[in-house]
Amino acid sequence: MSKHSFLRYNQPGATFYTCTIKAPEIIHRLAIRRRSDSSDGIQRDDDRKRVRDIGNYLGTPDAIIPTPIIVSAYENCIKLTDTHLEISENEKIIGHILDGQHRVLGLKETPESILEEIELLIVFVFGIDTYSEATIFTTINSNQKQVSKSLIYDLFALDPKRSKERVCHEIVKSLNDDPLSPFHKRIKILGKKIEDTESLSQSAFIDQLLKTINKKSSSLIKYYEKEEDWVLRKLIINCFKAIDNAIESTQNKYPKDYFYRTSGYGGVTQALSEIVYAGEKKRDISEEFFEKVFTKFFELAPTPPEGTGNSSMIAIRERIIEALRETKI
Structure with missing residues:
Protein backbone atom coordinates (compact mmCIF):
# COMPACT_ATOMS: atom_id res chain seq x y z
CA MET A 1 0.00 0.00 0.00
CA SER A 2 1.15 3.52 -0.77
CA LYS A 3 -0.16 6.07 1.73
CA HIS A 4 -1.11 9.67 1.03
CA SER A 5 -2.43 12.40 3.27
CA PHE A 6 -5.71 13.74 1.92
CA LEU A 7 -8.15 16.59 2.26
CA ARG A 8 -11.87 15.80 2.22
CA TYR A 9 -14.41 18.35 1.03
CA ASN A 10 -18.17 18.04 0.65
CA GLN A 11 -20.41 19.43 -2.06
CA PRO A 12 -24.13 18.85 -2.73
CA GLY A 13 -23.48 16.30 -5.47
CA ALA A 14 -20.58 14.32 -3.96
CA THR A 15 -17.76 14.14 -1.45
CA PHE A 16 -14.25 14.55 -2.87
CA TYR A 17 -10.84 13.49 -1.58
CA THR A 18 -7.75 15.27 -2.84
CA CYS A 19 -4.08 14.45 -2.48
CA THR A 20 -0.80 14.83 -4.36
CA ILE A 21 0.83 11.86 -6.08
CA LYS A 22 4.00 11.73 -8.17
CA ALA A 23 3.13 11.44 -11.86
CA PRO A 24 4.95 8.09 -12.51
CA GLU A 25 3.00 6.48 -9.65
CA ILE A 26 -0.47 7.31 -11.01
CA ILE A 27 -0.69 8.11 -14.73
CA HIS A 28 -0.40 4.48 -15.93
CA ARG A 29 -2.98 3.30 -13.42
CA LEU A 30 -5.92 5.34 -14.68
CA ALA A 31 -8.38 4.06 -17.28
CA ILE A 32 -10.07 6.25 -19.90
CA ARG A 33 -13.63 5.19 -20.72
CA ARG A 34 -14.63 6.72 -24.04
CA ARG A 35 -18.19 7.07 -25.23
CA SER A 36 -17.19 5.66 -28.63
CA ASP A 37 -15.88 2.47 -26.97
CA SER A 38 -18.57 1.48 -24.46
CA SER A 39 -22.06 2.28 -23.25
CA ASP A 40 -20.80 3.43 -19.84
CA GLY A 41 -18.00 5.60 -21.31
CA ILE A 42 -18.19 9.37 -20.86
CA GLN A 43 -14.97 10.69 -22.40
CA ARG A 44 -14.50 12.19 -25.85
CA ASP A 45 -12.06 10.65 -28.30
CA ASP A 46 -8.63 12.10 -27.61
CA ASP A 47 -7.26 14.97 -29.68
CA ARG A 48 -3.80 13.84 -30.76
CA LYS A 49 -2.59 17.36 -31.54
CA ARG A 50 -3.59 18.49 -28.07
CA VAL A 51 -1.80 15.50 -26.53
CA ARG A 52 1.38 16.30 -28.51
CA ASP A 53 1.21 19.97 -27.55
CA ILE A 54 0.89 19.09 -23.86
CA GLY A 55 3.72 16.56 -24.14
CA ASN A 56 5.96 19.15 -25.82
CA TYR A 57 5.07 21.75 -23.21
CA LEU A 58 5.87 19.37 -20.37
CA GLY A 59 9.37 19.02 -21.80
CA THR A 60 10.08 22.72 -21.14
CA PRO A 61 11.90 23.88 -17.97
CA ASP A 62 8.95 25.97 -16.72
CA ALA A 63 6.20 23.36 -17.25
CA ILE A 64 3.36 23.23 -14.72
CA ILE A 65 0.10 21.30 -14.32
CA PRO A 66 -1.65 23.13 -11.48
CA THR A 67 -5.19 21.87 -12.12
CA PRO A 68 -6.47 18.56 -10.71
CA ILE A 69 -7.05 15.25 -12.44
CA ILE A 70 -10.50 14.03 -11.34
CA VAL A 71 -10.78 10.27 -10.91
CA SER A 72 -13.69 7.95 -10.20
CA ALA A 73 -11.93 5.58 -7.79
CA TYR A 74 -12.37 1.82 -7.63
CA GLU A 75 -13.21 1.15 -4.00
CA ASN A 76 -11.48 -2.24 -3.90
CA CYS A 77 -8.22 -0.49 -4.85
CA ILE A 78 -8.27 2.50 -2.50
CA LYS A 79 -8.92 2.45 1.22
CA LEU A 80 -9.76 5.51 3.30
CA THR A 81 -8.67 5.78 6.93
CA ASP A 82 -9.06 8.74 9.26
CA THR A 83 -5.68 10.12 8.26
CA HIS A 84 -4.61 8.56 4.98
CA LEU A 85 -5.72 7.41 1.58
CA GLU A 86 -4.13 4.01 0.94
CA ILE A 87 -3.67 2.80 -2.65
CA SER A 88 -3.27 -0.90 -3.30
CA GLU A 89 -0.17 -2.04 -5.18
CA ASN A 90 -1.90 -5.25 -6.31
CA GLU A 91 -4.28 -3.73 -8.88
CA LYS A 92 -3.01 -2.34 -12.18
CA ILE A 93 -5.91 0.12 -12.64
CA ILE A 94 -7.26 2.02 -9.62
CA GLY A 95 -9.92 4.22 -11.26
CA HIS A 96 -10.96 6.00 -14.43
CA ILE A 97 -10.62 9.64 -15.43
CA LEU A 98 -13.57 12.02 -15.24
CA ASP A 99 -11.56 15.11 -16.18
CA GLY A 100 -7.98 15.47 -17.37
CA GLN A 101 -7.50 12.73 -19.99
CA HIS A 102 -5.39 14.93 -22.30
CA ARG A 103 -3.10 15.98 -19.46
CA VAL A 104 -2.59 12.34 -18.50
CA LEU A 105 -2.00 11.28 -22.12
CA GLY A 106 0.48 14.14 -22.55
CA LEU A 107 2.27 13.03 -19.38
CA LYS A 108 2.54 9.49 -20.79
CA GLU A 109 4.58 10.91 -23.69
CA THR A 110 6.93 12.77 -21.36
CA PRO A 111 10.42 11.36 -20.59
CA GLU A 112 10.67 9.53 -17.25
CA SER A 113 13.37 11.90 -16.01
CA ILE A 114 10.93 14.82 -16.27
CA LEU A 115 7.98 12.85 -14.86
CA GLU A 116 9.93 12.24 -11.66
CA GLU A 117 9.83 15.99 -10.98
CA ILE A 118 6.06 16.32 -11.40
CA GLU A 119 3.57 15.93 -8.59
CA LEU A 120 -0.07 15.84 -9.62
CA LEU A 121 -3.10 17.06 -7.74
CA ILE A 122 -5.53 14.12 -7.83
CA VAL A 123 -9.17 14.40 -6.79
CA PHE A 124 -10.88 11.07 -6.05
CA VAL A 125 -14.61 10.51 -5.88
CA PHE A 126 -16.04 7.20 -4.65
CA GLY A 127 -19.17 5.17 -5.26
CA ILE A 128 -20.99 7.26 -7.86
CA ASP A 129 -22.98 5.87 -10.77
CA THR A 130 -22.33 6.48 -14.46
CA TYR A 131 -24.99 9.18 -14.71
CA SER A 132 -23.35 11.13 -11.86
CA GLU A 133 -19.96 10.71 -13.54
CA ALA A 134 -21.42 12.07 -16.78
CA THR A 135 -22.93 15.01 -14.87
CA ILE A 136 -19.51 15.92 -13.45
CA PHE A 137 -17.90 15.61 -16.88
CA THR A 138 -20.49 17.70 -18.73
CA THR A 139 -20.65 20.36 -16.01
CA ILE A 140 -16.89 20.88 -16.12
CA ASN A 141 -16.59 20.86 -19.90
CA SER A 142 -19.79 22.52 -21.13
CA ASN A 143 -19.54 25.52 -18.82
CA GLN A 144 -15.95 26.39 -19.64
CA LYS A 145 -15.46 29.65 -21.52
CA GLN A 146 -12.56 29.61 -23.93
CA VAL A 147 -9.87 32.17 -23.16
CA SER A 148 -9.70 34.91 -25.77
Whole structure:
Protein backbone atom coordinates (compact mmCIF):
# COMPACT_ATOMS: atom_id res chain seq x y z
CA MET A 1 0.00 0.00 0.00
CA SER A 2 1.15 3.52 -0.77
CA LYS A 3 -0.16 6.07 1.73
CA HIS A 4 -1.11 9.67 1.03
CA SER A 5 -2.43 12.40 3.27
CA PHE A 6 -5.71 13.74 1.92
CA LEU A 7 -8.15 16.59 2.26
CA ARG A 8 -11.87 15.80 2.22
CA TYR A 9 -14.41 18.35 1.03
CA ASN A 10 -18.17 18.04 0.65
CA GLN A 11 -20.41 19.43 -2.06
CA PRO A 12 -24.13 18.85 -2.73
CA GLY A 13 -23.48 16.30 -5.47
CA ALA A 14 -20.58 14.32 -3.96
CA THR A 15 -17.76 14.14 -1.45
CA PHE A 16 -14.25 14.55 -2.87
CA TYR A 17 -10.84 13.49 -1.58
CA THR A 18 -7.75 15.27 -2.84
CA CYS A 19 -4.08 14.45 -2.48
CA THR A 20 -0.80 14.83 -4.36
CA ILE A 21 0.83 11.86 -6.08
CA LYS A 22 4.00 11.73 -8.17
CA ALA A 23 3.13 11.44 -11.86
CA PRO A 24 4.95 8.09 -12.51
CA GLU A 25 3.00 6.48 -9.65
CA ILE A 26 -0.47 7.31 -11.01
CA ILE A 27 -0.69 8.11 -14.73
CA HIS A 28 -0.40 4.48 -15.93
CA ARG A 29 -2.98 3.30 -13.42
CA LEU A 30 -5.92 5.34 -14.68
CA ALA A 31 -8.38 4.06 -17.28
CA ILE A 32 -10.07 6.25 -19.90
CA ARG A 33 -13.63 5.19 -20.72
CA ARG A 34 -14.63 6.72 -24.04
CA ARG A 35 -18.19 7.07 -25.23
CA SER A 36 -17.19 5.66 -28.63
CA ASP A 37 -15.88 2.47 -26.97
CA SER A 38 -18.57 1.48 -24.46
CA SER A 39 -22.06 2.28 -23.25
CA ASP A 40 -20.80 3.43 -19.84
CA GLY A 41 -18.00 5.60 -21.31
CA ILE A 42 -18.19 9.37 -20.86
CA GLN A 43 -14.97 10.69 -22.40
CA ARG A 44 -14.50 12.19 -25.85
CA ASP A 45 -12.06 10.65 -28.30
CA ASP A 46 -8.63 12.10 -27.61
CA ASP A 47 -7.26 14.97 -29.68
CA ARG A 48 -3.80 13.84 -30.76
CA LYS A 49 -2.59 17.36 -31.54
CA ARG A 50 -3.59 18.49 -28.07
CA VAL A 51 -1.80 15.50 -26.53
CA ARG A 52 1.38 16.30 -28.51
CA ASP A 53 1.21 19.97 -27.55
CA ILE A 54 0.89 19.09 -23.86
CA GLY A 55 3.72 16.56 -24.14
CA ASN A 56 5.96 19.15 -25.82
CA TYR A 57 5.07 21.75 -23.21
CA LEU A 58 5.87 19.37 -20.37
CA GLY A 59 9.37 19.02 -21.80
CA THR A 60 10.08 22.72 -21.14
CA PRO A 61 11.90 23.88 -17.97
CA ASP A 62 8.95 25.97 -16.72
CA ALA A 63 6.20 23.36 -17.25
CA ILE A 64 3.36 23.23 -14.72
CA ILE A 65 0.10 21.30 -14.32
CA PRO A 66 -1.65 23.13 -11.48
CA THR A 67 -5.19 21.87 -12.12
CA PRO A 68 -6.47 18.56 -10.71
CA ILE A 69 -7.05 15.25 -12.44
CA ILE A 70 -10.50 14.03 -11.34
CA VAL A 71 -10.78 10.27 -10.91
CA SER A 72 -13.69 7.95 -10.20
CA ALA A 73 -11.93 5.58 -7.79
CA TYR A 74 -12.37 1.82 -7.63
CA GLU A 75 -13.21 1.15 -4.00
CA ASN A 76 -11.48 -2.24 -3.90
CA CYS A 77 -8.22 -0.49 -4.85
CA ILE A 78 -8.27 2.50 -2.50
CA LYS A 79 -8.92 2.45 1.22
CA LEU A 80 -9.76 5.51 3.30
CA THR A 81 -8.67 5.78 6.93
CA ASP A 82 -9.06 8.74 9.26
CA THR A 83 -5.68 10.12 8.26
CA HIS A 84 -4.61 8.56 4.98
CA LEU A 85 -5.72 7.41 1.58
CA GLU A 86 -4.13 4.01 0.94
CA ILE A 87 -3.67 2.80 -2.65
CA SER A 88 -3.27 -0.90 -3.30
CA GLU A 89 -0.17 -2.04 -5.18
CA ASN A 90 -1.90 -5.25 -6.31
CA GLU A 91 -4.28 -3.73 -8.88
CA LYS A 92 -3.01 -2.34 -12.18
CA ILE A 93 -5.91 0.12 -12.64
CA ILE A 94 -7.26 2.02 -9.62
CA GLY A 95 -9.92 4.22 -11.26
CA HIS A 96 -10.96 6.00 -14.43
CA ILE A 97 -10.62 9.64 -15.43
CA LEU A 98 -13.57 12.02 -15.24
CA ASP A 99 -11.56 15.11 -16.18
CA GLY A 100 -7.98 15.47 -17.37
CA GLN A 101 -7.50 12.73 -19.99
CA HIS A 102 -5.39 14.93 -22.30
CA ARG A 103 -3.10 15.98 -19.46
CA VAL A 104 -2.59 12.34 -18.50
CA LEU A 105 -2.00 11.28 -22.12
CA GLY A 106 0.48 14.14 -22.55
CA LEU A 107 2.27 13.03 -19.38
CA LYS A 108 2.54 9.49 -20.79
CA GLU A 109 4.58 10.91 -23.69
CA THR A 110 6.93 12.77 -21.36
CA PRO A 111 10.42 11.36 -20.59
CA GLU A 112 10.67 9.53 -17.25
CA SER A 113 13.37 11.90 -16.01
CA ILE A 114 10.93 14.82 -16.27
CA LEU A 115 7.98 12.85 -14.86
CA GLU A 116 9.93 12.24 -11.66
CA GLU A 117 9.83 15.99 -10.98
CA ILE A 118 6.06 16.32 -11.40
CA GLU A 119 3.57 15.93 -8.59
CA LEU A 120 -0.07 15.84 -9.62
CA LEU A 121 -3.10 17.06 -7.74
CA ILE A 122 -5.53 14.12 -7.83
CA VAL A 123 -9.17 14.40 -6.79
CA PHE A 124 -10.88 11.07 -6.05
CA VAL A 125 -14.61 10.51 -5.88
CA PHE A 126 -16.04 7.20 -4.65
CA GLY A 127 -19.17 5.17 -5.26
CA ILE A 128 -20.99 7.26 -7.86
CA ASP A 129 -22.98 5.87 -10.77
CA THR A 130 -22.33 6.48 -14.46
CA TYR A 131 -24.99 9.18 -14.71
CA SER A 132 -23.35 11.13 -11.86
CA GLU A 133 -19.96 10.71 -13.54
CA ALA A 134 -21.42 12.07 -16.78
CA THR A 135 -22.93 15.01 -14.87
CA ILE A 136 -19.51 15.92 -13.45
CA PHE A 137 -17.90 15.61 -16.88
CA THR A 138 -20.49 17.70 -18.73
CA THR A 139 -20.65 20.36 -16.01
CA ILE A 140 -16.89 20.88 -16.12
CA ASN A 141 -16.59 20.86 -19.90
CA SER A 142 -19.79 22.52 -21.13
CA ASN A 143 -19.54 25.52 -18.82
CA GLN A 144 -15.95 26.39 -19.64
CA LYS A 145 -15.46 29.65 -21.52
CA GLN A 146 -12.56 29.61 -23.93
CA VAL A 147 -9.87 32.17 -23.16
CA SER A 148 -9.70 34.91 -25.77
CA LYS A 149 -6.72 34.37 -28.08
CA SER A 150 -6.11 38.12 -28.00
CA LEU A 151 -5.72 37.87 -24.22
CA ILE A 152 -3.32 34.94 -24.61
CA TYR A 153 -1.14 36.98 -26.98
CA ASP A 154 -1.36 39.98 -24.66
CA LEU A 155 0.00 37.86 -21.81
CA PHE A 156 3.19 37.24 -23.80
CA ALA A 157 4.17 40.77 -22.76
CA LEU A 158 4.75 39.39 -19.25
CA ASP A 159 7.39 36.94 -20.49
CA PRO A 160 10.88 38.36 -19.77
CA LYS A 161 12.33 36.21 -22.56
CA ARG A 162 12.34 37.33 -26.19
CA SER A 163 9.95 35.44 -28.47
CA LYS A 164 8.24 35.99 -31.80
CA GLU A 165 4.87 36.14 -30.02
CA ARG A 166 6.11 38.86 -27.69
CA VAL A 167 7.65 40.87 -30.55
CA CYS A 168 4.42 40.68 -32.57
CA HIS A 169 2.44 41.70 -29.48
CA GLU A 170 4.68 44.73 -28.92
CA ILE A 171 4.39 45.72 -32.60
CA VAL A 172 0.59 45.57 -32.67
CA LYS A 173 0.28 47.51 -29.41
CA SER A 174 2.62 50.26 -30.59
CA LEU A 175 0.90 50.52 -33.98
CA ASN A 176 -2.49 50.84 -32.33
CA ASP A 177 -1.27 53.53 -29.92
CA ASP A 178 0.74 55.60 -32.42
CA PRO A 179 -1.32 58.48 -33.94
CA LEU A 180 0.95 58.40 -37.01
CA SER A 181 0.39 54.69 -37.63
CA PRO A 182 -2.16 53.48 -40.22
CA PHE A 183 -3.39 51.07 -37.50
CA HIS A 184 -4.06 53.83 -34.94
CA LYS A 185 -7.20 52.85 -33.00
CA ARG A 186 -8.01 50.11 -35.51
CA ILE A 187 -7.10 47.12 -33.29
CA LYS A 188 -9.46 45.41 -30.86
CA ILE A 189 -7.00 44.93 -28.03
CA LEU A 190 -7.88 41.84 -25.97
CA GLY A 191 -10.51 41.14 -28.63
CA LYS A 192 -12.89 43.80 -27.27
CA LYS A 193 -14.18 46.63 -29.42
CA ILE A 194 -14.03 50.01 -27.68
CA GLU A 195 -13.76 52.52 -30.56
CA ASP A 196 -15.96 52.49 -33.68
CA THR A 197 -12.77 52.52 -35.77
CA GLU A 198 -11.55 49.19 -34.37
CA SER A 199 -12.06 46.52 -37.03
CA LEU A 200 -9.22 43.99 -36.58
CA SER A 201 -8.66 41.84 -33.50
CA GLN A 202 -5.29 41.71 -31.80
CA SER A 203 -5.17 37.93 -32.31
CA ALA A 204 -5.94 38.17 -36.06
CA PHE A 205 -3.13 40.70 -36.50
CA ILE A 206 -0.60 38.54 -34.63
CA ASP A 207 -1.73 35.22 -36.16
CA GLN A 208 -1.04 36.36 -39.71
CA LEU A 209 2.19 38.19 -38.88
CA LEU A 210 3.53 35.13 -37.04
CA LYS A 211 2.68 32.87 -40.00
CA THR A 212 4.56 35.20 -42.33
CA ILE A 213 7.63 35.43 -40.11
CA ASN A 214 7.66 31.65 -39.62
CA LYS A 215 7.14 30.87 -43.29
CA LYS A 216 9.92 28.86 -44.92
CA SER A 217 12.49 31.22 -46.50
CA SER A 218 10.68 34.25 -45.08
CA SER A 219 12.39 37.53 -45.91
CA LEU A 220 11.28 38.86 -42.50
CA ILE A 221 12.90 36.29 -40.21
CA LYS A 222 16.35 37.91 -40.41
CA TYR A 223 15.02 41.12 -38.85
CA TYR A 224 13.64 39.16 -35.91
CA GLU A 225 16.87 37.20 -35.52
CA LYS A 226 18.96 40.40 -35.60
CA GLU A 227 16.52 41.94 -33.07
CA GLU A 228 15.68 44.70 -35.55
CA ASP A 229 12.04 44.78 -34.54
CA TRP A 230 11.82 48.43 -35.57
CA VAL A 231 12.41 47.34 -39.17
CA LEU A 232 9.49 44.89 -39.03
CA ARG A 233 7.32 47.66 -37.61
CA LYS A 234 8.45 50.13 -40.29
CA LEU A 235 7.80 47.63 -43.09
CA ILE A 236 4.21 47.17 -41.88
CA ILE A 237 3.71 50.94 -41.67
CA ASN A 238 5.14 51.48 -45.16
CA CYS A 239 2.97 48.72 -46.60
CA PHE A 240 -0.35 49.87 -45.17
CA LYS A 241 0.28 53.59 -45.69
CA ALA A 242 0.96 52.69 -49.31
CA ILE A 243 -2.35 50.81 -49.47
CA ASP A 244 -4.18 53.85 -48.07
CA ASN A 245 -2.57 56.11 -50.69
CA ALA A 246 -3.16 53.72 -53.59
CA ILE A 247 -6.79 53.06 -52.69
CA GLU A 248 -7.41 56.82 -52.83
CA SER A 249 -5.57 57.41 -56.10
CA THR A 250 -7.04 54.55 -58.17
CA GLN A 251 -10.49 53.55 -59.39
CA ASN A 252 -11.61 50.60 -57.27
CA LYS A 253 -14.53 49.24 -55.28
CA TYR A 254 -12.78 48.28 -52.05
CA PRO A 255 -14.25 49.67 -48.81
CA LYS A 256 -11.72 52.02 -47.23
CA ASP A 257 -11.31 49.76 -44.19
CA TYR A 258 -11.14 46.52 -46.20
CA PHE A 259 -7.44 45.99 -45.48
CA TYR A 260 -7.98 46.62 -41.77
CA ARG A 261 -10.33 43.67 -41.49
CA THR A 262 -9.33 40.03 -41.15
CA SER A 263 -9.55 39.00 -44.82
CA GLY A 264 -7.87 42.04 -46.33
CA TYR A 265 -5.19 42.34 -43.68
CA GLY A 266 -4.53 38.60 -43.80
CA GLY A 267 -4.12 38.55 -47.57
CA VAL A 268 -1.65 41.45 -47.53
CA THR A 269 0.35 40.01 -44.63
CA GLN A 270 0.56 36.60 -46.30
CA ALA A 271 2.20 38.35 -49.27
CA LEU A 272 4.41 40.67 -47.20
CA SER A 273 7.48 38.42 -47.33
CA GLU A 274 7.36 38.32 -51.15
CA ILE A 275 6.87 42.09 -51.43
CA VAL A 276 9.81 42.76 -49.10
CA TYR A 277 11.99 40.26 -50.97
CA ALA A 278 11.23 42.01 -54.28
CA GLY A 279 12.00 45.39 -52.73
CA GLU A 280 15.26 44.20 -51.21
CA LYS A 281 16.41 42.99 -54.64
CA LYS A 282 15.85 46.55 -55.88
CA ARG A 283 17.32 47.99 -52.66
CA ASP A 284 14.07 49.82 -52.05
CA ILE A 285 11.60 48.94 -49.31
CA SER A 286 10.29 52.47 -48.93
CA GLU A 287 6.65 53.51 -48.75
CA GLU A 288 6.97 54.64 -52.37
CA PHE A 289 8.01 51.15 -53.46
CA PHE A 290 4.99 49.60 -51.75
CA GLU A 291 2.72 52.22 -53.30
CA LYS A 292 3.83 51.28 -56.81
CA VAL A 293 2.99 47.64 -56.08
CA PHE A 294 -0.47 48.43 -54.71
CA THR A 295 -1.28 50.92 -57.44
CA LYS A 296 -0.74 48.09 -59.90
CA PHE A 297 -2.72 45.77 -57.60
CA PHE A 298 -5.81 48.01 -57.75
CA GLU A 299 -5.44 48.41 -61.51
CA LEU A 300 -5.39 44.62 -62.02
CA ALA A 301 -7.99 43.81 -59.38
CA PRO A 302 -10.34 46.77 -58.87
CA THR A 303 -12.95 44.76 -56.95
CA PRO A 304 -12.45 42.65 -53.82
CA PRO A 305 -12.76 38.86 -54.02
CA GLU A 306 -16.06 37.30 -53.07
CA GLY A 307 -16.49 35.71 -49.68
CA THR A 308 -14.47 36.02 -46.51
CA GLY A 309 -11.95 34.04 -44.52
CA ASN A 310 -8.99 32.10 -45.82
CA SER A 311 -10.22 31.79 -49.41
CA SER A 312 -10.36 35.58 -49.79
CA MET A 313 -6.96 35.95 -48.09
CA ILE A 314 -5.46 33.56 -50.62
CA ALA A 315 -7.11 35.48 -53.47
CA ILE A 316 -5.70 38.79 -52.19
CA ARG A 317 -2.24 37.28 -51.79
CA GLU A 318 -2.29 35.85 -55.33
CA ARG A 319 -3.41 39.19 -56.77
CA ILE A 320 -0.55 40.94 -54.95
CA ILE A 321 1.98 38.44 -56.32
CA GLU A 322 0.62 39.09 -59.82
CA ALA A 323 0.92 42.84 -59.25
CA LEU A 324 4.54 42.34 -58.20
CA ARG A 325 5.28 40.57 -61.48
CA GLU A 326 3.56 43.31 -63.49
CA THR A 327 5.04 46.28 -61.64
CA LYS A 328 7.81 48.08 -63.52
CA ILE A 329 10.24 49.33 -60.90
